[in-house]
Amino acid sequence: MPKTPPEPLFIAPLPTPLGPAQIVFDAGGVLRAFDWDSHQERMDRLLARHYGPVGLTPAAAPKALADPFAAYFDGAVEALKTIAWTTGGTGFQQAVWRALCEIPAGVTWSYGQLAAHIGAPRAVRAVGLANGANPVGLVVPCHRVIGANGTLTGYGGGLDRKRWLLAHEGAAFRRAG
Structure with a gap:
């Protein structure tokens, strides 16, 4: 996959919440990355890995992206499925990310x-590793993957956010300790 984006990228x-x-x-208006402000360095690293050096131009979020995110946080937990996304990555990573999209909200x-x-x-x-390299988290719901014993495992945005997201979606998980 080419290391340069096919067009300019916007942020x-x-x-x-x-x-x-x-x-x-x-x-x-196709999503290329999502991350929390507190994890800007991680997002920059993933963008560089997928596209090489990128310059991001500040812009207003397209309605086709902003509205589903707002709906998700307002309780319509399936709203993110409407977001078009693409990214680089190996064939294996792409397979993992497509499979993540098959995990329904409320399920882990x-x-x-x-x-x-x-397979x-x-x-x-x-x-x-592929789960952790997902640049379009939340839309490609890597937060829905937990430990085999039902406890929370790592999340690029932090375990507190993962806990909140899973509870928001109505998913069951064990609280460690």
Whole structure:
């Protein structure tokens, strides 16, 4: 996959109940990245990994992106499915990210379930790495993957946000400790 974006990329702030976030999108309004302001460095690193050096032009969020995010946080937990997204990544990563989109809101899978779902049941660690390299988190719902014992595991936005997102969606999980 080419290391340069096919067109300019834009960045817009996105207010959320969990703190400010940012979305990156192309000229067609297709989402390229989502992350929390507190994780700007992570988003920059993932964008560079997928597209090479990028310059982001500040812009207003397109309605086709802003409205589904607002609806999601207002309780319409399936609203993010309407967002068009694309990103770079290996074929394996793309398979993991497509599979993540099959996990319904309110449901969690373990890393083992996710690996089995893509036909690679022994690739649990690789699935975890792909999950962590997801640049369009929330829309590609990496937060819906938890430990095999039902406890929360890592999340790029922090475990407090993961806990909130899963509770917001009505998902069951065990609270550690």
